[in-house]
Amino acid sequence: MSYDALLWLSFGGPEGPEDVRPFLENVTRGRGVPPERLDEVEQHYQHFGGVSPINRLNRDAIAAVEPLVDLPIYFGNRNWHPMVEDTLAEMARAGVKRALVFPTSAYGGYSACRQYDEDILRARAAVGENAPELVKLRQFFDHPLFVESFADAVREAAKDLGEHRLVFTAHSVPLSADQAAGPPEDGGRLYSRQVAEAARLVARELGVAEYDVVWQSRSGPPQIPWLEPDVVDHIEALHERGVPAVVVCPIGFVSDHLEVVWDLDTEARDKAAELGMGFGRAATPNNDPRFARLVAELVAEHTDGVPARRLSEFPAYGCTVNGAFCATLCCEPARRRG
Template identity: 60%
Template sequence: MPPFDALLLLSFGGPEGPEQVMPFLENVTRGRGIPPERLAAVAEHYLHFGGVSPINGINRALIDEIRAELAERGDELPVYFGNRNWHPFVEDTVAAMTSDGVRRAAVFTTSAWGGYSGCAQYQEDIVRARAAVGAGAPDLVKLRQFFDHPLLVEMFTDAIAEAVATLPQSLRADARLVFTAHSIPLRAANRCGPDLYARQVRYAAGLVATAAGYADYDVVWQSRSGPPQVPWLEPDVADHLSVLGASGVKAVVVCPVGFVADHIEVVWDLDNELAQQAGELGIALARASTPNAQRRFAQLVLDLVDEVRDGREPVRVVGAEPVPGYGASVDGRFCTPGCEPELSARPSAGSR
């Protein structure tokens, strides 16, 4: 295959100042009919942290680690950064790549999952960015889903052990392990294969639990939004914590396996709201960290690049069940069978 001459890290985006919070949220929810009062409530989560989402800073730190790892390998591949919903917008980044003469780039997206929002929507971002640039835009090849990559499993396994170590000694052996991931509406759950996203989350949780030495654990969901009459994946982590408290559980280790970074839905929903609830229930709560900007995460990214560049077989941790779904096709167009991105995907408001 033709060589890559750049790597693009493509992510969700987040505000980096109080004045950016509402424009960012309006951009994320455009066309969805979200009432202003709901946006104002979510804005308070960001304003609690000074209006700054951790996600951009974490991604820039990860890019620094990727560049350092490339330097150690003697590889001069340039690394770019673009977002769907906030600066730097992916359209602007791809325009800069075009000006720099990039002809073919690997695209690493900060979602480990298949399904629409975790994979196909990023494909739409790629299509939209290339269309915005027009003739001369580089080929952009999305790298595969990585929920079963050994380094991801290893990072979460180590994070669980570190979290357990923060609990009182007397509670560690009986602490309940609870995995969380972002909930999605049930109507979207089958969009890219029957229950694909949820099956992948459960599969990854099983891999991590096995590696961490847990035969029994729970998989729950968090951060749902929208009207209560619209069903989402359940159980919700807060409801589940109440059930655990009522059953006499005294300590819980929460592992946000569905997130690769400690962004707002981790630091607010888990470290703030869930931690407060745990205190009220008399439960000792320890939250495992996400990969963030570890050097191992940078190595994972470059492993995915090498799989395509060198024609290597994907490196996976093998679970007891078949792997749900599969990674992007060779030309990077599709995420899962029958899940083609919409080529007329809406442009980012405020982008170039």
């Protein structure tokens, strides 16, 4: 089947101080996040001049992928400019009829997968009858290139530390959202189990038998339970056990955007320094040439019938057409079921 373009679909981030508050309001709309939490997170962004690295990192990654695919690449975001609705309108004006979509998340779950389907539905509705057909690419948490990139990044981060504990981290989500993600007959928890599987694969590549999987970046109301432990709390616990150093691997992220550089490079690093612990942080895959090759392989699965490369048999979903949700309801929020 032929395709006219590739839509690179991401989260978005502010590119100036005046963008920060409206961006955060876009992200949290309808989620009941207290204003004081927005105030706190806004200061994280202002600490870096009100600019998130995410848009620049996406543009860099797109530039690396362009020579590897025979398709024009368009860039659109969920929460900040370039907004996906505007990008899809641009694609329609350019005559694009059928395009692949690469969402910048390796995992299932509502925020990591299903919400990208909603982005596609919203953008197509905004464009109307001339909207291109959109085919979203699959989840890739267990792709060999994803695993190899993280394994080499951990080696680099650990090379001068000596004895250390390897800690994988991903974005926390509400427990109810995680429990609802995945076919009920499989026990749900698709997101957290995929994160654990990716961590297992990287640890296996490294020959590491013992490691931890923890969480970061929670933002919801304090009365709602989220995935735990938090990475900073976990560093304190490791210190109490006498662990001399920690290497943190942000397995849940594909680029060093603000939640990585604040939560890990600032808060977690500062906590380790306060406790006198060594600290290393593995890079995300974004600037690794293997990440560009990974995206090209996902595209080739559709354009050339290339077999999917996976390192596990763990459940993975995600290929959808025009935002039509998976028949398994694998990433549907619990409140919407029934």
